[in-house]
Amino acid sequence: xxxxxxxxxxxxxxxxxxxxxxxxxxxxxxxxxxxxxxxxxxxxxxxxxxxxxxxxxxxxxxxxxxxxxxxxxxxxxxxxxxxxxxxxxxxxxxxxxxxxxxxxxxxxxxxxxxxxxxxxxxxxxxxxxxxxxxxxxxxxxxxxxxxxxxxxxxxxxxxxxxxxxxxxxxxxxxxxxxxxxxxxxxxxxxxxxxxxxxxxxxxxxxxxxxxxxxxxxxxxxxxxxxxxxxxxxxx
Amino acid sequence: xxxxxxxxxxxxxxxxxxxxxxxxxxxxxxxxxxxxxxxxxxxxxxxxxxxxxxxxxxxxxxxxxxxxxxxxxxxxxxxxxxxxxxxxxxxxxxxxxxxxxxxxxxxxxxxxxxxxxxxxxxxxxxxxxxxxxxxx
Numbered sequence: 001x002x003x004x005x006x007x008x009x010x011x012x013x014x015x016x017x018x019x020x021x022x023x024x025x026x027x028x029x030x031x032x033x034x035x036x037x038x039x040x041x042x043x044x045x046x047x048x049x050x051x052x053x054x055x056x057x058x059x060x061x062x063x064x065x066x067x068x069x070x071x072x073x074x075x076x077x078x079x080x081x082x083x084x085x086x087x088x089x090x091x092x093x094x095x096x097x098x099x100x101x102x103x104x105x106x107x108x109x110x111x112x113x114x115x116x117x118x119x120x121x122x123x124x125x126x127x128x129x130x131x132x133x134x135x136x137x138x139x140x141x142x143x144x145x146x147x148x149x150x151x152x153x154x155x156x157x158x159x160x161x162x163x164x165x166x167x168x169x170x171x172x173x174x175x176x177x178x179x180x181x182x183x184x185x186x187x188x189x190x191x192x193x194x195x196x197x198x199x200x201x202x203x204x205x206x207x208x209x210x211x212x213x214x215x216x217x218x219x220x221x222x223x224x225x226x227x228x229x230x231x232x233x234x235x
Numbered sequence: 236x237x238x239x240x241x242x243x244x245x246x247x248x249x250x251x252x253x254x255x256x257x258x259x260x261x262x263x264x265x266x267x268x269x270x271x272x273x274x275x276x277x278x279x280x281x282x283x284x285x286x287x288x289x290x291x292x293x294x295x296x297x298x299x300x301x302x303x304x305x306x307x308x309x310x311x312x313x314x315x316x317x318x319x320x321x322x323x324x325x326x327x328x329x330x331x332x333x334x335x336x337x338x339x340x341x342x343x344x345x346x347x348x349x350x351x352x353x354x355x356x357x358x359x360x361x362x363x364x365x366x367x368x369x370x371x
Contacts, residue, residue: 005311170300181302197310200303208298 006198013202017183021206024179028169031101032162035108042113043120064110069103069168076103077175100172108165115157119150152225159218163211170207180206262338267345274350279357289350296347301340308340309333 042061045053064072077099081092123146131141173182184203188196274289296304312331 167300170302197307197314200306200310204295204299204303204307207300207303208295211298212294 005201006195009195009198010202010205013184013187013199014205016187017180017202017206020178020180020183021210024166024169025210027097027100027104027172027177027179028162028165031104031108032165034101034105035112035161035165038105038109039112039116042109043116046113046117047120061110061113064107065114069107070171070174072103072107073100073171073175076106096175096177099175100169100177104165104168107168108161111164112158112161115154115161116150119153119157120146122153123149152222155218155222155225159215159222162214162218166207166211166214259334259337263341263345266338266342268349268353270342270346271349271351272353274346275353275357278350278354293347293350296344301344304340304344305337308343309336312336312339 042057045057077096080099080102081090084091127145127149128141131145136144169179170181172179173185176182178186180203184199187199191199274293277285278289312335316331
């Protein structure tokens, strides 16, 4: 046995942990999608320089980009019920998944908005002027001129955000969520903590496989849109 | 439930550990860059088997959340020390300080990212510049 690792047990744990992978992916996808929507809202506020809101968004971005996910999770999980209780809304019966998704969404929204903003600014002003001059509406302009040019710039950043999001789900066990790490903790507790190392190695392998798969998907997308971008330039 | 004066008290008591946290981060950064630099140079030398091994290592380290690195390091380091210094014969009674565990785990985690950065930086220098450096 290398370094006292029982590889057969690692394999057994791997199969047990597989069962919670869909749940982890669900949490990740839901908070990823909400994060993207939040990021687009933030971008709209910051670009339009909406008075009052602009400053609030600035503080929000600064706070969430400079504190760890673990702290967001605790703040949302313990702080939000107290805050809403003052107004008279009782959310203490809500599922832990909601708090997890909420904290991941808040963090990811801040992260993605900083990916989208430079991409939006990278599209030349001339493109905006040209679209305006042929009389496209604001929505049509975004849909047909601006967003297609943003996609190749945005994709690597979005891919990184997605992978960071998967890694960030690994701290959700601290509020008692039974995702991959939560299940690993339970397995260790059932075993009276005899074979901790094997369980963590198995959890690591599962995260590795998930991130590997998402890496492949993201690079496929990058290839596809890079090609479309070149075609636009030559045609 | 929420008291403002408690918040300030907590801020001051937590502030006492800021220097040690920053020092730890600094040590991790330095060791991470050193290991990452070594990995980057080894990859540029293109040694057949070592190249694949380093690629696998970087992929593994970057694909796993930091917290799992920490746990694995915490439970594997005593075994590793035992295997090296006692040749694995004695029962492992070794305990390794948490600070050392953090430094080892986080340095390895940082080194994978840094090696990619350093490799990209090294590759961005034109070969002509390197050839010019060899000429006397």
